[in-house]
Amino acid sequence: MSNDEREPAKAGAGAPEHDPLGLPDPLLQTTRRWLPSLVWLVPVIAALVGLSLVAHEILQRGPVITITFNTAEGIEPGKTKVKYKDVNIGDVKSVSLSRDLSHVQVKVELTKEAERFAVADTRFWVVRPRVALSGVSGLNTLLSGTYLGADAGKSSDSQTDFVGLETPPAVTGDQKGHQYRLHSDTMGSIDIGSPIYFRRIQVGQVVSASLDDDGNGVTLGAFINAPYDRFVGVNSRFWHASGVDLKVDSSGIKLNTQSLATVLLGGIAFQTPLGETAGAPAPDNTSFPLADDESEAMKVPDGAPIPVVFNFDQSLRGLTVGAELDFRGIEIGQVQSIGLDYDKASHAFKMPVTVLLYPNRFGATFAAHMHQASPAEHAALLNSLIKRGMRAQLRTGNFLTGQLYIALDYFPHAAPVKIDPNKVPLELPTVPNTLDQLQTQVADIAKKLDAIPFDQIGNNLNLTLKNANALFKQLDTQVAPEAKDTLDAAKQTFNAAQQTLQQGSPLQTNVQQALQQLNQTLQSLNALAEYLERHPESLLRGNQGDQQ
Amino acid sequence: MKHRSALSAGLLSCEVCGQLCRLPRAHAQAHRGRPVPPLRCVRCGAALHARRPDSIARTWALLIAAMILYIPANLLPILHTSSILGSEDDTIMSGIVYFWTSGEWHLACIVFIASILVPMLKLVVLSLLAWTTQHRSRWRPYERTRLFRLIERIGRWSMLDVFVITLTVALVHFQSIATITAGPGALAFASVVVLTMLASMSFDPRLIWDHTEPTGPRHE
Secondary structure, three states: OOOOOEEEOOOOOOOHHHOOOOOOOOEEEOOOOOHHHHOOHHHHHHHHHHHHHHHHHHHHEEEEEEEEEOOOOOOOOOOOEEEEOOEEEEEEEEEEEOOOOOOEEEEEEEEHHHHHHOEOOOEEEEEOOEEEOOEEEOOOHHHHOOEEEEEOOOOOOEOOEEEOEOOOOOOOOOOOEEEEEEEEOOOOOOOOOOEEEEOOEEEEEEEEEEEOOOOOOEEEEEEEEOOHHHHOEOOOEEEEOOOEEEEEEOOEEEEEEOOHHHHHHOOEEEEOOOOOOOOOEOOOOOEEEEEOOHHHHHOOOOOOOEEEEEEEOOOOOOOOOOOEEEEOOEEEEEEEEEOOEEEOOOOEEEEEEEEEEOHHHHOHHHHHHHHHOOHHHHHHHHHHHHHOOEEEEEEEEEOOOOEEEEEEEEOOOOOOOOOOOOOOOEEEOEOOOHHHHHHHHHHHHHHHHHHOOHHHHHHHHHHHHHHHHHHHHHHHHHHHHHHHHHHHHHHHHHHHHHHHHOOOOHHHHHHHHHHHHHHHHHHHHHHHHHHHHHOOOHHHHOOHHHHO | OOOOOOOOOOEEEOOOOOOEEEOOHHHHOHHHOOOOOOEEOOOOOOEEOOOOOOHHHHHHHHHHHHHHHHHHHHHOOOEEEEEOOEEEEEOHHHHHHHHHHOOOHHHHHHHHHHHHHHHHHHHHHHHHHHHHHHOOOOOOHHHHHHHHHHHHHHHHHHHHHHHHHHHHHHHOEOOOOEEEEEOHHHHHHHHHHHHHHHHHHHOOOHHHHHOOOOOOHHHO
């Protein structure tokens, strides 16, 4: 107020006349008011605040992505969150059906810091309570509601359309380790999430399974956690560890299983064959064959098989697909198919048996040779083998069941044959089964046996036996009584002898007395001898002692 | 002429002590563009105005500020609930939708009226009043005055939301089990309510009638 100059306002010339009430003039304030302009600061501040809020919101806003799921079960727009490591990275904005009604499209707005999730290999899935044999997961969603799980991708290509996983991935991108591909004929009891064991320690799990494009096998993705992944080398062997391995051999029965869980759930084990090193660490996505069991896995790899055809001219009863091709006890292949064929030229039926032969099983040297050799050398090798008598033969593997197998062996006396080494598939000569040969020989023997006059032999034999019977009768009636008499006489003689020799018989008493007298005589002689020894002079002078 | 205002009679009344003064001619013709010094009451020294100074401009300024803040108030979450069941952000509209879908339609109506309808009504009505007055409209002064009275009366009810938020934030505070905090939207919403109330306070309803008087001082 001190700054304000106060003076009565001049009401102008005509003012007093217009003032019938004699009212005073108001005071004039000379300093200019600057405050009204200040009011415009309010909208400016409001605009700034509003803009900052909006800007903050926009800056916080990340990219909007669309995830496709089969079902929107549990997903609520505006409520369902997207979480990574339990940190909120986005919200579901809307859920809509796809145009062809086959799936649902979930629109998700990511937060600013989750921008890097909008890249090509990011995976999304719905976290729901799940109960599986391998465990229970997602129980917390019972209370908090379903949420979307995310696994950060490493790609640098941004992407806004994703296909959501129906099941949570077994391995997320932040897990350290290596992934490998295993090829197998069947899935067996393995499923995604099945454990992988190394020396019975769980070191990883199956993360994916897909049928090969040609449908001839399955490819499994195996994830081995760090630090165990260093045990996987290029030489590692993988096998189905599911189930129970019962072995009966000369040492008895051996039951081999992995953990009980594996028996129930299935699993995979791997190891390096004994005496080998694991080799260089296998890079990501290295392919390994998946063997059916441990012993098969530990075998030297077979390599590619060669189909070979054998034409047998005998019954194939007992030969089944899968039967062994055996070379001196070692399995070198197996029967792939058994057929029947008609040969127009000879008007005869043939029985071609196709066998898959693994050349590698003949040994590393042979395999290496086969690899390097030219087709001409192959033919020469084959011809020389055939010349030396190499033939195939059907043999009985089991006499109880009559199972047959094919044996490849040398038959030096086999008839020479010519083969076409360039024919595909290769056709190798055969020889008849030894059992069949034996059968023919037995038949021959039977024929010869037939020729023998068994009737005559029987009659003669009967006659002979009759004669023998008469002889025995004679012996019985004539020889036996005489023999009895002789025995009686002998008995009497023995009795007489016994009486003579019995104790107290006159003979024995006499002998005893004679012996006693002899004894006395000997004693006297003994005394005499002693005396003479002491007094040898007595022989000349007589007994001196008696004289004294 | 049945109605006559103090201004048209060339008089000024002190709003503090009620002292009547004569309106200086220069001030009566202030609208002609010449700057005039402010007046003070001869008795108590309070500032004297025939009408609230810069009424329309201030109203507009506060209105615009309120309009700007009305956008974040409705878009930003006003309530952040975090409990063991998860955390959630709620805007005013999502709360209304929640009440409506969960069957509490009367609550939804109350919140909708108090939080969305009333502030919007105030903004619209005040804009209408400010615009018509600025353009010296003679259109239905009586109804416009009634509208002004209406928004004066209902204006404070918008604070209901702010009070509810303050109460819940203070009451629900169980640390790990459940915590509710006010979001940025609550601040914006409270600002909107306060600004609209200030705007309606700075609007001078007497201006509505000034232009209806054919012989008003500003038309001399």
